[in-house]
Amino acid sequence: xxxxxxxTKDPRQSGEELPPSETxxxxxxxxxxxxxxxxxxxxxxxxxxxxxxxxxxLTEWVVVFDPEVVRLPEKxxxxxxxxxxxxxxxxxxxxxxxxLLGTDELGRxxxxxxxxxxxxxxxxxxxxxxxxxxxxxxxxGLSGFYGNVRLGLxxxxxxxMRFTDVMLCFPTFxxxxxxxxxxxPSIYNIMIVIGLTSWMGTARFVRAEFLALRKQDFVVAATSxxxxxxxxxxxxxxxxxxxxxxxxxxxxxxxxxxxESGLSFLGFGVQPPYATWGNILADGKGFIFDAPWxxxxxxxxxxxxxxxxxxxxxxxxxxxNPKLRxx
Amino acid sequence: xxxxxxxxxxxxxxxxxxxxxxxHSVIHLAPGEPSEVDPANPRMKPEDIAKIREAFxxxxxxxxxxxxxxxxxxxxELKSFKDSQPVLGKIWRRFLNSLPLFICxxxxxxxxxxxxxxxAAIHRGAVYDRSTTFAAYTLISVPGFFLSYIVILWxxxxxxVPVIGLKTFGMDTAPPLFQTMDRIWHLVIPSLMSALGGMAxxxxxxxxxxxxxxxxxxxxxxxxxxxxxxxxIYRHALRNALLPFVTMFGFLLPGLIGxxxxxxxIFAWPGLGRLGYEAILARxxxxxxTLNFIAAVLTLAGTLLSDILYAVVDPRIRTGLQGxx
Numbered sequence: 344x345x346x347x348x349x350x351t352k353d354p355r356q357s358g359e360e361l362p363p364s365e366t367x368x369x370x371x372x373x374x375x376x377x378x379x380x381x382x383x384x385x386x387x388x389x390x391x392x393x394x395x396x397x398x399x400x401l402t403e404w405v406v407v408f409d410p411e412v413v414r415l416p417e418k419x420x421x422x423x424x425x426x427x428x429x430x431x432x433x434x435x436x437x438x439x440x441x442x443l444l445g446t447d448e449l450g451r452x453x454x455x456x457x458x459x460x461x462x463x464x465x466x467x468x469x470x471x472x473x474x475x476x477x478x479x480x481x482x483x484g485l486s487g488f489y490g491n492v493r494l495g496l497x498x499x500x501x502x503x504m505r506f507t508d509v510m511l512c513f514p515t516f517x518x519x520x521x522x523x524x525x526x527x528p529s530i531y532n533i534m535i536v537i538g539l540t541s542w543m544g545t546a547r548f549v550r551a552e553f554l555a556l557r558k559q560d561f562v563v564a565a566t567s568x569x570x571x572x573x574x575x576x577x578x579x580x581x582x583x584x585x586x587x588x589x590x591x592x593x594x595x596x597x598x599x600x601x602x603e604s605g606l607s608f609l610g611f612g613v614q615p616p617y618a619t620w621g622n623i624l625a626d627g628k629g630f631i632f633d634a635p636w637x638x639x640x641x642x643x644x645x646x647x648x649x650x651x652x653x654x655x656x657x658x659x660x661x662x663x664n665p666k667l668r669x670x
Numbered sequence: 671x672x673x674x675x676x677x678x679x680x681x682x683x684x685x686x687x688x689x690x691x692x693x694h695s696v697i698h699l700a701p702g703e704p705s706e707v708d709p710a711n712p713r714m715k716p717e718d719i720a721k722i723r724e725a726f727x728x729x730x731x732x733x734x735x736x737x738x739x740x741x742x743x744x745x746x747e748l749k750s751f752k753d754s755q756p757v758l759g760k761i762w763r764r765f766l767n768s769l770p771l772f773i774c775x776x777x778x779x780x781x782x783x784x785x786x787x788x789x790a791a792i793h794r795g796a797v798y799d800r801s802t803t804f805a806a807y808t809l810i811s812v813p814g815f816f817l818s819y820i821v822i823l824w825x826x827x828x829x830x831v832p833v834i835g836l837k838t839f840g841m842d843t844a845p846p847l848f849q850t851m852d853r854i855w856h857l858v859i860p861s862l863m864s865a866l867g868g869m870a871x872x873x874x875x876x877x878x879x880x881x882x883x884x885x886x887x888x889x890x891x892x893x894x895x896x897x898x899x900x901x902x903i904y905r906h907a908l909r910n911a912l913l914p915f916v917t918m919f920g921f922l923l924p925g926l927i928g929x930x931x932x933x934x935x936i937f938a939w940p941g942l943g944r945l946g947y948e949a950i951l952a953r954x955x956x957x958x959x960t961l962n963f964i965a966a967v968l969t970l971a972g973t974l975l976s977d978i979l980y981a982v983v984d985p986r987i988r989t990g991l992q993g994x995x
Binding site for chain 1: 684685688689692693696697800803804807808810811812813814815816819823927931932935943946947950951953958961962965966967969970
């Protein structure tokens with residue numbers, strides 16, 4: 344409406360191009376909002392983030408929900424059962440005397456364990472993806488920007504991309520399983536190993552993105568006015584290559600959570616005392632007939648969260664992709 | 671074309687060499703030596719450690735250890751720690767068990783994913799598209815073993831489908847026809863469950879590929895000249911959308927080992943993935959090492975095959991290659 348009044352006021356401007364009404368990020372946000380599944384996923388993720396932070400605070404720092412209290416008289420109670428004061432001493436009672444999600448084979452409060460697990464599961468996903476992104480961006484960036492530099496017989500690009508090809512040859516899950524089984528059991532090893540074996544995709548598309556960006560006018564211009572490489576890379580190229588990285592990071596977290604649950608199923612996941620959704624689920628499968636909630640609650644939780652990550656990732660991919668947008 | 675193939679083969683051979691070094695060093699990633707990996711295990715007796723040390727030539731320098739491994743592998747002398755059987759023979763027998771499962775799952779994936787994806791792309795935004803999209807994401811997001819357990823609970827009571835092993839125990843004396851039927855019956859659920867994830871991923875990929883193609887000029891031209899919708903979709907659009915899938919053949923083969931660990935474990939299927947898992951549990955290094963190596967070589971062979979196929983089906987690739995080579 345404003346433009347119309349502008350035009351009537353100043354007819355000289357009618358032939359000129361109008362300034363863009365929104366920045367690319369605003370446009371992406373608007374497109375993302377149109378994807379209702381992705382928006383629902385985003386809400387779930389915000390909720391999850393709160394749950395994880397509260398879970399960390401309330402189960403470890405200020406112990407309100409204690410996931411480690413063992414109450415053998417009250418094992419295998421279904422969800423929403425009240426704790427009996429006769430069998431469990433007052434200081435071992437769950438909050439409000441009720442087991443929101445039931446108890447497991449040792450009488451531990453499943454709600455408290457799930458809370459604790461939400462932080463652990465999420466941090467496995469984030470740290471593993473952080474490692475894989477760091478490696479992928481550095482290698483892909485080197486390969487895309489300094490690809491032509493020669494090191495003896497081969498170029499940097501050949502060296503890095505052949506190494507990426509080699510890594511892609513190994514069956515990822517089996518490789519992770521092998522390494523995790525050989526290393527001493529530790530939650531950090533699992534994060535690191537998942538990160539070290541999943542950077543190849545990122546490296547490949549960061550390289551492709553850099554190769555394309557290097558020929559763009561604004562990068563050529565920046566180089567020709569004498570900007571240093573560091574400035575060209577970090578001020579001009581990285582912000583333009585960030586969109587696909589964001590998408591793959593989101594989907595990467597989902598994959599890492601699934602990988603962790605798969606490892607837990609095979610007995611090589613995160614070891615006690617840490618509770619993760621993966622190992623609650625893997626332990627719960629033994630009680631699928633006696634205490635189905637031990638199996639279905641963590642399973643559904645993983646499904647919902649991983650689904651949310653995937654939907655948000657896909658929504659971002661559509662919203663950030665200029666090719667799809669113009670159609 | 672011959673030069674192209676030759677160059678590709680040579681490149682792959684260099685990669686095989688690097689892969690073998692990496693596979694070999696994976697074992698040395700563990701702090702200490704393979705013989706010290708499990709010092710707390712009371713079953714690791716000194717003679718076991720001595721056996722491992724000797725079999726791996728652990729007193730030799732690292733490059734000699736690698737050379738010994740390659741020599742033993744090539745001559746078929748490489749023996750498993752667990753039962754002293756030749757590793758290659760063990761792997762071959764398990765491979766024959768995995769193969770039918772792999773073939774059935776792959777057939778299911780490719781025959782179901784394409785129609786689903788194409789329909790979703792044609793009816794973009796419609797109820798069908800949105801529901802298959804959501805279903806596909808759900809299948810991608812569910813932990814495989816969680817879904818399998820639920821399905822097992824449901825189908826065993828309802829249909830009486832077997833979900834354990836590759837044949838009924840004690841069927842060895844039955845007529846061959848019954849034995850074959852029994853084996854096929856055992857394949858149903860495991861192959862379906864291991865196909866679901868791949869099906870979801872592939873159908874998404876088909877959908878986005880079709881969407882890419884449907885917007886192209888030649889599709890509009892086909893419509894403009896009055897071709898029937900089915901002809902437009904299946905002759906003009908689909909053919910072009912199919913091209914990238916040629917490259918996917920290369921990444922099918924390693925699924926034989928890596929993708930099957932969990933499903934073979936769930937369904938007690940004595941295949942390659944399970945062999946790998948058992949080897950890891952028993953710390954049977956020659957088997958682990960060789961499985962990783964074979965999987966990597968299979969992938970290389972697969973990508974070589976798909977590169978050649980791609981050059982055969984897509985003339986643009988061929989001419990591009992002649993341009994720079």
